[in-house]
Amino acid sequence: MVETERAHWGSRIGFILAAAGSAVGLGNIWKFPYITGENGGGAFVLVYLACIAFVGLPIMIAEISLGRATQKSPASAMRSLSPGGGWIGIGWLCILTSVCLLSYYATVAGWALHYCYLAFSGQISGQGPEQLQAAFGSLTATPSLGVAWQLAFMALTVLVVVAGVSHGVERWSRILMPTLAVMLLILLGKAFTLSGFGQGMDFLFGFRADKLTPGGVLEALGHAFFTLSLGMGTMITYGSYLRREDDLVSASVMTSAVDTLVALVASMMLFPIIFTFGLEAGQGPGLLFVTVPIALAQMTGGGLLSIVFFVLLAFAALTSAISMLEVVTAYLMDDWGLSRRRSTVCAGIGIAALGIPATVSTGWFGQIDYYVSNWMLPLGGLGVALFVAWRMDAALRRGAFESGSMLAKFYKGWLWVLKYPVPVAVGLVFLHAVGVL
Ligand code: TRP
Secondary structure: OOOOOOOOOOOHHHHHHHHHHHHOOHHHHHHHHHHHHHOOEHHHHHHHHHHHHHHHHHHHHHHHHHHHHHOOOHHHHHHHHOOOOOOHHHHHHHHHHHHHHHHHHHHHHHHHHHHHHHHHOOOOOOOOHHHHHHHHHHHHHOHHHHHHHHHHHHHHHHHHHHOOHHHHHHHHHHHHHHHHHHHHHHHHHHHHOOOOHHHHHHHHHOEOHHHOOHHHHHHHHHHHHHHOOOOOOHHHHHHOOOOOOOOHHHHHHHHHHHHHHHHHHHHHHHHHHHHHOOOOOOOOOHHHHHHHHHHHHHOOOHHHHHHHHHHHHHHHHHHHHHHHHHHHHHHHHHHHOOOHHHHHHHHHHHHHHHHHHHHHOHHHHHHHHHHHHHHHHHHHHHHHHHHHHHHOOHHHHHHHHHOOOOOHHHHHHHHHHHHOHHHHHHHHHHHHHOOOO
């Protein structure tokens, strides 16, 4: 049945948990720790915080405002505000990016599920480094195994999204996000007792400004963008389920704060583990699926801790995947008039099929990730920022920002940042990412 009334979040905290669930993902637990280490720790962290506050947060507010003002998903939002304009292309780009990103996000999320299984069946604790290395090797070298877990993960995602905005996405975010916080604190508590804790903290927060490069600054900007789930219509879609009276500005501030906190806490837990066991803080999926298990296997209580760690990872990936699928579902419902059930199932099957090549071929995985991260996300983000700053009706924009907000007095400042520094910054990230700068 086609819904006649648009669905809404049941509460403000529900919205914040869902938006934070989208933002907190592999980017926080895996990517942030290692790029921080590579870029000189403390100085990079400061730059990153500035990027979140002055670029990420303004774009997030722009996306959520656009969604709430139109009560529509990305393409129809653009169409309704700028009929016949080329802007709808940005809306379509957002939807295409969601499809592509989810297709291979599910590959890594599938690995996380497989590791949950290994942890629960006691196949991590007590294993030697060679065995754990081989376990990851055989997972990536056995297509049927990878695909089975990828499909299982997509099925879980579909199940949550089918249930709807407040009964599915919001309800599960309310359960998964607090659990994730507790697990993170348990792991942090354990890291605190390790001998490498001080060294890990120093690596992370020691201020080595000389290690910071212009490339590092652009990387911080690019990551601020990715970690807040910007540039692909997620926040437009989630904003479209916000009620008029909700304070979207403080909700955006809260969401960015939670995301940043999780990235910091995850790093404070990972680096001490790595240093204590004398492991490499190097790049790649290996950090999560080889290095971390090697360390967990040697720890007292490692069996239980590995369960906590991989369930945490799977939860973080699930709440992110839900939000990507929701973008496509909302598009099919809004523009094609399909029911939620049909939209979700069709989108889920299509995206799962598209993800199979990424699961079986690392070449494809690398390619699609390259285009999504370097081309599609920055272009989408730039498009949305320019649209809201320069094209959206001023009264509508102001209303969307100010309605229900106790931070209404920041409207002018926000608009200025969105008009000038943000497009320049995102433009620079784009040029850097595609290799021009
Ligand atoms: N923010 C997610 C992370 O840090 C990744 C991500 C990027 C994402 N864009 C997204 C998640 C859109 C959900 C929706 O891992």
